[in-house]
Amino acid sequence: MFGIDLPGAGLWTTSVGSLPKPPYLTRARARYSRHEIGRAELKELELQATKEWIEFQNSIDTDLVVDGEQYRGDMVAFFAEELPGLEIGGLVRAYGNRYYRKPVATGPVGRDHAVTVKWWKFAQSLTDKPVKGMLTGPYTICDWSFDEHYGSRRAFVLDVAAAIRDEALDLEAAGARFIQIDEPAASTRMDEFSLVIEAMEIITAPLRTHTITHICYGAFHDAYPRMLDIPVDQIDLELANSDYSLLQSFQEHPFTKYLGLGVADVHSHVLEPVETMVEGIRRALKLLPADRLLIDPDCGLKTRTVKEAQAKLTNIKKAVDIVRAEL
């Protein structure tokens, strides 16, 4: 287990990963997809947006910073575009009127170049606070892709795990002290939970950094306490959108890792009052000490507007300051 070497007594503030793209970047991405601007012009704006988000996090004194993923369309497609063996496939619907290009495994998946390291270095150069390395977990990449090559979910997942491990090792070598491997799909099929664990072991076993995974709500009550077997130091969970009901499970089976405590619902335009967040943190403190808690939104904030996301992050910081004063 790798602890947290951050200043202070705990209740460190952070974000789950994605942050909203400013309107100028959304427009530029649309123009890029219509071939109206080039890659270089788009990248310039991605760098600018990343810089703005780091500056914002600096301004509210965030303890553990994220780069905000301004250069990613979605968390699976981004890796599918970069890893050999995966291709971007045809358009499928996710919900409502939202569509995405679902990746396809067309050959053995590997990794022939670092995918996130340059972005991590850029973000880290803009702040004195540590920046998280952000990776998508192998189980989620495979579960959210078609498979035309493997015919075996396990073989597919384990190959992707090796590719993500190599990326994690490169992030570590570049200086990342916190590496997050997101597995939002992990709690969808409990009969494959051992595969989630096996794949994560491949990635985290050689790392000497603090490791984190984020799991979305899904079938949480089926997945707990089993999720404590995932070999990471910290699990980040959505608490706010279930009115902190997950905390009840911790009374029965103690939570044995660092907890990323989500205190802002990312699917709602409504800004949670500081007092509600304070109350949520206090409830968590009855079960876990402050130096095992990180405070953040429930999930990536990319579906909110920039203003909404900033307001939520600002309130989180205010709530943390209030509770810290009580410690």
Place this chain on the structure above:
Amino acid sequence: MITTTVVGSYPKPPRTDQPGATNEFELRRVLRALEKGEVTPEDLRQAQDRLVAEVISEQEQAGVDVVTDGHVRWNDLVTPFAGHMAGIELSGLLRYFANNVYYRRPVCVGPVEWRGPASIDAWCYADSVATKPVKAVIPGPLTIARLSLDDHYSSHEKFVLALARVLAQEAFELEAVGARIIQIDEPALLDAPEDLPLAKRALEVVVAELKLSEVVLATYFADAKRLGAELFDMPAHVFHLDFVSGPENEELISLMPPESKLQAGVVDARNTLLESTSHVGALVHGLLEAMGPERLSLSPSAGLEFLPRDKARLKLERLIQIAGKAGE
């Protein structure tokens, strides 16, 4: 010759081998414009009508014998029906079974009541543009209940039976306008074998007033092994089983009573890999031996909307090839 059909949904984006195909297709544009108040619900209906006609013609050209409207007007099977009932509101997004696809969770806040037909106009339009028989598809009461949150009935049983009474009205109306094949989808039954007796009582309510229709009971995304022979006590003439996600379903075939028919999902509706004709042929050969050609129809494993449009069309063509070979 073995009959072929589909389970229900079909991809909405255009074929990419057609001129001018982009991510920004008509239905998507119109839905967005409607949200901004730039077009009317009538514009949306016309765009949907055009796509229904296109999707039906695509199925017919592929050679499918019994078609659907592709659920082109719907986001999923559950919310158009649940959301249309009095007593139900739609809330936040939840994952639809173990797929990376989301639906708005229905919340029951008062007595569930019929508020007029939810699918009659859609079925009638599809029937008017199709040359082949159009199957009507509705969600089963157990599946609606298990995908919903019940804040009103204190009992799961009461909630399921209340939903069944509303769906009975829908089924009755579908038969009245001419639907002769009505498929009732109960995928949630596979995760809840303990609910089988309740699902049976509820299905009896749904089909009580039907006189002419062939009733298809569809389960998919897994095998029905845990339901055992009792599955076939459900009041349906045809049972759809998913042999892709549930190869173990082969063991159930010998338990089917002689008067019941099998709609076998043999082509993977959730993965783009095009299955080899010979591999599926072996499965179909076994099913044909057990059932005989009169009692067997073939289909994709589930609704095809999990796939890109081009792949869905290729899957249908493959299905027809497999059925043709088996019928030789």
